[in-house]
Amino acid sequence: MKVFWKTSVLVPATALAATLALGVPQAGAQTFLDMLFGGPVRHEKPLKGEFPPPPKRAPKVAPARISAPSYNTYKPDRLVRVDFAALATPQTTGATTADATPQAAAFQPQPDGAAFRQALAGLDGYELFAESGIAKALVSYYSANPDFIWVTGTEPNARAAEALRVLNDAASYGLSPADYTVDLPPAAQTAGDAAARANELIRFEMALSARVLRYIHDAQDGRIDPNRISSGYYDFPDKPLDMVATLQALSHTTQVQTYLESRHPQNPEYQALRTELEGLRASEENEIVVDPKLLLKPGETSAELPKLLTLIARDLDDDMGGAYGETLSRLVGSETYAPELVPVIEAAQKKAGLKPDGVIGPRTVEALAGSSKADRLAKVQYALEELRWMPSDLGSPRVFINQPAFTASYIEGGEEKLKMRAVIGKVTNQTAFFYDTIKTVNYHPYWGVPQSIIVNEMLPKLRSDPGYLDRAGYEVTDSRGKRIPSSAINWGAYGAKVPYNVRQQPGEANALGELKILFPNKFAIYMHDTPQKSFFKRDVRAFSHGCVRLEDPRGMAAAVLGKSVDYIADKLKGGHSEEKVTRNVPVYVAYFTAWPTMSGKVEYFPDIYGRDAKLQQAIDATAEVRAPTS
Incomplete structure (x- = not known):
């Protein structure tokens, strides 16, 4: 019997010749031999002039996965110290055109800025920290516009008082007033030290401008850059904010409150959330608070169940009362989710517009018990922040x-x-x-x-x-x-x-x-x-x-x-x-x-x-x- 190449099994020449004569594609040759011998043929080195072995397939690659985006530990930019050295040589060009808003009108600061220039010495040794963009805007604006915005004579002016009222009211927008705190200089003494007073006023001027700019940025863009929260779950474009032009506008307006409030989102949803925030802060905590993460199936036990049953019993209507009043009365204090209570929960779920599956989960708790005051307050404040991204x-x-x-x-x-x-x-x-x-x-x-x-x-x-x-x-x-x-x-x-x-x-x-x-x-x-x-x-x-x-x-x-x-x-x-x-x-x-x-x-x-x-x-x-x- 003739053998075409050495293998562990001898192949009849007639069988192999018949197969080749039928023109079996080469890609299927290995399959044919597998079927013939019950497994892959194990090749040795072919003899000279004999039929070559089948081509090798590409090596297998280890299984891999494409991972989903992930969340990051949020890292905000560090604050920088404002470099006031450039203000020692005031510039005379480069002023930015005032913001063309309806409220940017009716006030002109002192044209010569003599008091401001005299007070600049008070910035020596003054450490004011701000966001990098704000720090640059302060130096750029006051170099081109050497005059006070928030001070008239020896006292903070009416615009400063109005700005401080808005900053102090930041909580009504879900912001933190602590982010915008500025210390008012003490009232001027009649026979006080003029140089010391000038120092207090110039430092107050810079601090208030820095915190007003922060407030405007937060109102328009939000405190948080959402794109930094995750490697791929957020995508929001930057909203341009010309801070130098903003200070220019503030130097020309007497309607500071209107100007600052106009920087917040101007849509009904934002206002509705502000109204809700105010109402929540004035409200009492829920009488009964159920764990919002409760997950309870029939037969299981939880100390949260009596709370939920109490709320259902309290809000019974005639239909549910007639069908389940006796059961609730008897088992309202039960911590075990007994089979008798399943129809009660299903009826309550159906009444609340949920799928009546009898499983007590977060959506059932939310619908029947609501959430705690603290939880609702937090969610409203998150919503206000997120709306500022839009x-x-x-x-x-x-x-x-x-x-x-x-x-x-x-x-x-x-x-x-x-x-x-x-x-x-x-x-x-x-x-x-x-x-x-x-x-x-x-x-x-x-x-x-x-x-x-x-x-x-x-x-x-x-x-x-x-x-x-x-x-x-x-x-x-x-x-x-x-x-x-x-x-x-x-x-x-x-x-x-x-x-x-x-x-x-x-x-x-x-x-x-x-x-x-x-x-x-x-x-x-x-x-x-x-x-x-x-x-x-x-x-x-x-x-x-x-x-x-x-x-x-x-x-x-x-x-x-x-x-x-x-x-x-x-x-x-x-x-x-x-x-x-x-x-x-x-x-x-x-x-x-x-x-x-x-x-x-x-x-x-x-x-x-x-x-x-x-x-x-x-x-x-x-x-x-x-x-x-x-």
Whole structure:
């Protein structure tokens, strides 16, 4: 028997010749031999002139994952000492044009600035610390404009008194008055030391200007730079603030309070949150406070249960009282979640608009017991800070998605024209916090699978089943756009970088459903339909990979396009297509655990991603940096 190459098993020449004569592709030769011998052939070095061994496959790469963004330990910029040395030689050019606001009028400081120049010596040895931009603005402004803004004669003037009142009232905006503290110089003595008085006044002038600029920055932009909180969950543009022009405006206005207050967001939501903050501070603590993190299933025990049952019993209506009054009366003090109490909880959940699943969790506690006063105060202050990151005028029309509420709304002309349930990202695939502008509606869309999903979820399966994507209705293309069968790719050769694009074809199984609404952003987040409709029935709807799934996608598409739902239905009949949104419709993919309804009533939501704690850490770090020199 002739042998073609040395192996641990002898192969009949007739069998192998027949196989080769049939023209079996080389890619399938190893499979044939595996089937023939029950396992891979173990090759030795071939004899000279014999058939060469099959080519080696690329080595397998160890499994890898693309990690999600992470949160950072917030580190604010350190304060710097203001360098007043440049003020010793006042400049005569470079003054900045005053801010052209309605309130920037009616006051002209002394033209010669003689008293100011004489007082400059009082800055020798004076240590004033401020943010870097503020420190530069002080030197730049007073070099070009050597005169007092806040002092007239030997006393702080009326504008200074008005500015100090606003700074001291910072708490009404959810800010900390300690960040803007300025010590008033003592009243001038009739026969006092003129040089010492000049020193007090020039230092007061600089301190007040520095803290007013800080206040204006915080009112307009917020105390916190949200983009520093995380490596990839926030994206907010800078709001330009010309601090030199701001001081110029303040030097010309007698309406300081109006000017400073105009720097805060000028929208009804901000005002509603301020009103809520004032009401909370004047209110009493809840009579009964239930642990907001309570999670209790039937059969389990908790000392928090009697509190919740007491609240349900206290608020019984006739229907619930007739059905469950006796049960509550008998078991109101029970710490064990007995089977008899399950229908009571389910009825209370249904009454509160929740899914009646009988499980007592944070949303049930929030709906039935509310949250503590301290928790609500904190959430309102976080919301005020977060609103300062956004435009002062939110725009109309607009789309507003509030992730903790799991809702998406279309708002126009001060009315909520459309509101629907939404599904947001899982805790491991969080939806980002940003705003953008809606650009297009895509009908019967392809789904371009993100690299993170290819690597983290598809690749492990493809290593053992390379043809999976072909069978599941996906297209695979290389970097040049050439389509390649999934089964022809050695997926085991790739780790965290896969050099192929994968997209799912339109159809009933498509992850995006029948349409998507695009607003290009660096997170590749958009709104879309979904075939998984059952998720909208749940109270907690965090199931996506980061995009926002809509309960009524046709309604939202019609709203942003300014069309009817029938129009959208007709477009869908035409198959895959795309339509541009021709008007300006901003979209806010927002994260507020306290947010007002259109009527001004503030509602509270659980912090599903734990972002309030990250914001509090940032606030604390900022306060610590400011504290020693504020």
